Amino acid sequence: MYSKFSLPLYARAVFDSISSFNKASWTAMISGYARNGFKNEALKLFREAPKRDLFAWTALISGFVQSGNGVDALHLFVKMLREEVEILDPLVLSSVVGACANCALWELGKQVHCLVIGLGFESCVFVSNALVDMYAKCSDLDAAKGVFFGMWRKDVVSWTSIIVGSAQHGRAEEALALYDSMVLAGVKPNEVTFVGLIYACSHAGLVGKGRKLFRSMVEDHGIRPSLQHYTCLLDLLSRSGHLEEAENLVRAMPITPDEPTWAALLSACKHHGNAKMAIRIADHLLSLKPEEPSSYILLSNVYAGAGMWENVSKVRKMMMVMEVKKQPGYSCIELGKESYVFYAGETSHPMKDEIAALMRKLDEEMRKRGYVPDTSSVLHDMDQQEKERQLFWHSERLALAYGLLKSVPGTIIRIIKNLRVCGDCHTVLKLISTITSRDIYVRDTTRYHHFKEGKCSCNDFW
Template structure:
């Protein structure tokens, strides 16, 4: 090994990274070098450094394909060494588009979306022409950072460089070719749908001389991808023959649009037709189970995986961890996590985030500290998890330390979501003035989510003056967000400023804004039951209301007093109490008490934040009925046991 190569690899002289006069030797071909990089350097940093030194010594570093592959190896999150990968990049002479794309993808994987966007200008300055692999990375970075203006510019460049898909030319070839088969027609349909030309795709579909299952699948997948799930379902129902891709397409389409119950219904139909699901369908269905709290089906899938010896690879294992976390079974989530043979950063994120929202802040931080020992690089999502843990536990100093460590220790540029977590952290701790100052000092322009965190803190701590200021600012920023109106109304109502409540409600009416109705779901025997306030559609609603009244009588006998300040209307106290008693989560728990054995844990999923009155009532219910109640609301999990909640009334 040359002195130059040795010094560089051990970081002594970075300027010697690319020897100017080295030329490739004839004894070692490009193919041989690439084989060494691809086959021997994927898991060992020592092997990678040795290969790096060899590349420098033999002069192959000048070969963009070799140096780009070397850069890709260093950028692997497994090595937690992206800062060094950037150093390697800066010494590659006149990097071409292949090298730039590897750098941009690495920035995205290490949660540096702003660096992706800023690097684009440098790429153009180096006269490296972007290709079809460049723009998806750039557009994804814009989506993450909310950079709409840059996203429009990138789109313009896509069109300018002719990368939008040559569907017109493809259609001309298809119409002119006498030998076009069904595969060619299917590709044409897929191309139209990917370009958003749905009606043209329909026209091609209707006039096709011959269709196969792939034809129908292309249409269903494309329609679902375009958000036209009802049209996709109609085609699915019209199919005379289906394969596993057909079922997967409609299930994924429902999940993408948030129709989780419908996704599970399709999966149940699939089971009735005795079609064995493969792991990619199982991962999708687990996502639906997680969002609905459908623990029974989630456990069945886990059992199915074990019975059929399906490999617990990272995607499936992470989906299982996430499902158990969101269904309130941290113990099972931890068991799956511990037994997974291979864990990716996303797996660690699911477990850390789960511990955080269940109120196990110390455990979440301890798990975060173990990532480095696994030679993995935490990413931006990891820090969202641990910062949320600190916020819900009131660990202000720890949270601020973690934020400061992101760039200094891990080379991760904090994003708007991380600053939002810190505002939430300061606000929940009652440090409203500090939270406002923190927003003013942010290097990024605060978005609605950041101000929303401060508004919620004003609600928690009853700061009407600041809440009013922030609330009206948010109504200008997000005039269609019904939650902002509800939160401001709540602040006014708690202060009994009914004229202001009316003012907010009047504005909502003028703008045509409707509040999202509260709903609660409970999984019982594999069936998900949904309840809404004032909704009498459930077939057992009469019995449920009888049970609800008995439950409220027991609560009153134990000293329960309704928190009528939670009602956002100026009505008399009796009407307020009736309104509180009919909140969807109270109806759900009454249903659970009616249909489960004594001692059974009740699990409820609510679409909105639980109100203070229901929170107080549930603590008392858990004591009176000797029941554990696990409620997931829009913000976090609440474990009620023996009159106490795991959130320590801090949510």
Template structure:
């Protein structure tokens, strides 16, 4: 009777994501001596994972004297949800050797998802091979996970081979393949499959619409959304709204974004967290920062995406002090920043010349939050130093960074050399950039100007020949305004 009570309470905690209550229940379970009574250990593991308490979940898992397939599926799922797929894969040998268990269909699906998150083709193929040799080789969930894994690893044809191997295809498999083709930019294949899908419901529509939006075909995504609405598809899930709002943001079509916002309100989805996050991002990208702030201010619950969206939004509109103030509020609210948060913050510092603050944030990202800087972080920090005239420090950074600088990174430093009239460093950077055989026409124009300014006409000629091979033509600038329904 007591076990049933605790099971019910733990299920509530998992469903509603109430970590504090879950910990109190765990303490009560230990006090009553029920902590090893099945199925309470697995239920505790599940609730810790769903409440994003990964360390507690790992501790619970390590302390379990008897681990079964449910235990393994729970901990691997928790690690994937915490964006730690590398740990999921590293634990497989322990399952095989220490616990003497072969992966079941749930574990195989979770491992395939981890490979997808890591873009790890070789381990993914090993999971696929293990699946084919297992008693679960007809399992729909694993097949769908493998399709998704191959697509995310850039192998849509391998995904199609898995899809074609399924004798009795369910809707999940169809949706995974349609989404895979759309996300890979294979529009014709996605449309062809969509026409053949047995059930054209909201989820099959969303697979195509969201996939197209993610692959840069936002116009097609919006047209399909309008077509879906005309067909009267029941909007039982708000995910497709989020995709369409995202398409509006990338197209910077404010009127369309406002219409989708109105639709979200009429359907009762405005308070949905990921819809609100998408709206903040959309209004910011459409230059309506007041509306972005209004949506953000009305949110009852905010996660790291919410805070990051508004921070990046105000930073891109030149409101550096506001972005930094929002960051302080975010930390005070107990929300841990992510990689994108720091890109926005360093970008904000760059555009108002807050060098000391930018240095502090770059250091804090590494030391306080354990985030390894990406090339984008280095480029933003380099831009901050370069714009502010700290060219020697910028050059030292670009030469010492553990990641190989790409063409835009070197071009940013070269542009700063030109702006600050540092001819000696400019020639040095230009020579290195020229050796990389630049592909961006604007980089070539910048190189030509640097060499011309230093009267290095032979190198100017070399760059001009490179531009001729590339058939570089300066694109004329233009602007566009909307008036009513015309633009």
């Protein structure tokens, strides 16, 4: 109880008061430490446990996954296998699959899937649900559908996982068709199902359908809308150009809108060229003293576009006063059984010369096709040439060049980025998908982007 209320120190006080320990008390305390981010304490208690059986390993690994320490959880799982701990219960497998999903480790996820089949747990619903979610988050929607349609029994999590996965990858029609099948199967949707459905409508511009689903969620299913539901509806309205209705929604909704909500509305105003409304929203967002660097970049671009240079200066001063520092950008690419991380501006990679040569070759070809670098996301005070150089070394470009050099020709390139893809890199990735005839999947903090033949699944709105 104390652990679930994020009070592991209270939990430990109760644990220390126990006169006769049993398996349940040890696993509960190990889990309590692990799930609340007390990594060292969890490991220490695990080593001291009188018996390190499957349940103790599961408590530790699952707790690490829940606290966001997925990589550590995966290392522990490998260690558990090496110690030949017999897997008689599939819970640890679902946790490991979840870690692969969160870290977007597609190859490792496939290996765990093979282990699931080998151990005979493929008929376990919660393990199959985790596999559907993992493949979707690793941008392999066909594999996710393969697992889903192979399940002999499907619950609300099964249906929701495939619906949300389809929506995130821009397959709106599939998501909506799956929802109809879900209703026909007699499965009652939950709040997460509707997040995916409204998100799907947003990608397809189905404003009427999205409004209808939002009403149905409340009136037919008795689900109280959360901030995430309102944000999805806002995304639907603003993406489709219904800016006034979107602003009215933000100001009228019963939940206080957060910084990302206002930033999303401002981005939509900028995208649709509504300068008057953009300035009004920008002034309000600025008054909130935002914390995200991306919000300041957006504000600076809106004010600069309106020629309001005093406000641009004010934004930059606020960044300095509040010590807003842009998180270092990095991108991860997985090739075979290995994954590689590239940081923005990195010049220490063993293949840096080959990567730079390919990037220059691609840059030359892009410029022939009319590419002009968009340096609006570079807020540093430097000349145009230096700004272009900064863009040239963005992490997703380094990862992509490496992928083109090392991967099998014709295969999909999958990249994970820790920040939002900037507008210039988005244009570059579209062009490179055409030049190289390669499909490029990029998962950033905002969207799943599928670049193919010069187009992106997000329809240039993210």
